[in-house]
Amino acid sequence: MLRNREIQLFFTVLAFFSLAGVLLAAALGSVAAAWSVFAISIVLITTTGIFTWWRYREIDKLSGYLQKISNGDYQLDVRDNAEGELSLLKSQIYKVTTRLSEQSNTLHEDKDKLTNAISDISHQLKTPLTSMMIMADLLSDHRIDDEKRTEFTRNLNIQLKRMDWLVSSLLKLSKIDAGTIAFKKEPILVAELIEKALAPLMVPMDIKMQQVDIQGDKLAAFSGDLNWTAEALINILKNCVEHTAPGGKLSVRYTENVLFTEITILDNGSGISKQDLPHIFKRFYKGSNASDESVGIGLAMAYSIITSQQGDIEVRSEPETGTVFHIKFYKQVV
Incomplete structure (x- = not known):
């Protein structure tokens, strides 16, 4: 001193x-x-x-x-x-x-998430890349016939589309996680939203001869981003279509009250096992009844989009009975 x-x-x-x-x-x-x-x-x-x-x-x-x-x-x-x-x-x-x-903890968590995401992405891309390399080598063989060459070319195209979808989905998720997407706050009619979400799935549903029953108040609405919310519903409906047998049925119900607008999506498909239910919205998680083509990213994206708009999503399911998705968009978050 x-x-x-x-x-x-x-x-x-x-x-x-x-x-x-x-x-x-x-x-x-x-x-x-x-x-x-x-x-x-x-x-x-x-x-x-x-x-x-x-x-x-x-x-x-x-x-x-x-x-x-x-x-x-x-x-x-x-x-x-x-x-x-x-x-x-x-x-x-x-x-x-x-x-x-708090910032230090957040940075450590983000670093861990980034490490895990890179590991998961590498794992997801490794399989189609390996398959494409094999098919490219086979296509270079002049001894294969035209039928095999056409088959390999078609499979190569399928793998390319899968990789394109995966990269595009991961980019969207990264933008949502980073908070760089400005979700619009516009009035959305639920009937219009459901019609927009079902449009790209009509062909797969026709192939599997599945039916869809839609019921609700035509004036039901909420405030949100139409395109991004439709993206979320497409992934949920796609999951229902994939896990519902040919000839099965999907149901969509929607209501509005003073607190929230609710959309309920039901199917009578294979359902989700009890041990898988807590994890279905996790990125890259594949349930026990997931198909080989499943990546485990669609429901994770739907969850991120809905919750980023002050919404909530819950799921109930019983094996061999069906699955119910409850989606709520609240009028005002206190």
Whole structure:
């Protein structure tokens, strides 16, 4: 503390004025007054020194605390309930420390998610790439007949489309995760939304001779992004179509009340096992009854799109009975 030039100057000034007071009292001819001024000066200088030492000790503690923060230790708590500028400084430092700790945890979680995502993407791309390399080698063989060449070309095209869909879906998910997508807030008629979502699935449903029953209030609506919400419903309906046997039936029900607009999608397909239910919205998760072509990304994308628009989605299912998806878009989130 005493090595600080400001403190040296401060105590020098105090000593100077104390000495000046003593000399002034002595010059006025009062020895008792001179001794009184001297005693009071000693007490004031000592008190000031103790107080300054205490402040320096507290500041030194804060300095050590900040040093630990710079080394990544966010567990210390310096809050106190006393009044004063040091207490306010401690409280502000604690707030900053808490924020830094949260950001650090978020960065670690994002890093883990990125590592897992890269691993999953590599795994998903490895299979079609290997298949394409094999078929490319086979196509280079001039001895294969035209029928085989056509078959290999068709399979190669299928794998290319699968990779294109996978990369496109991962790009969409990455944008949603990063928060770079600005979802629109426009009135959406549920009837229009369902029609838009069913349009690309009519051919697969016709091939499997599946029926769809739609019932609901024609005026039911909510505020959201039509195109992105349709993308979510397409993935949910696609999952229902894939897991419903030929000749099966899909049902869509929708209602609106003062709190939320609800869309319910039902099928009478193979259902989802109890152990798979908690995980079906996880990225790259494939249930026990998933097809070989399944990637496990469609429902994860649907979940991200719906929840990013202050919505909610739940699923109930029984094996060999069917699956029910409940989707709610709330009027206002408190």
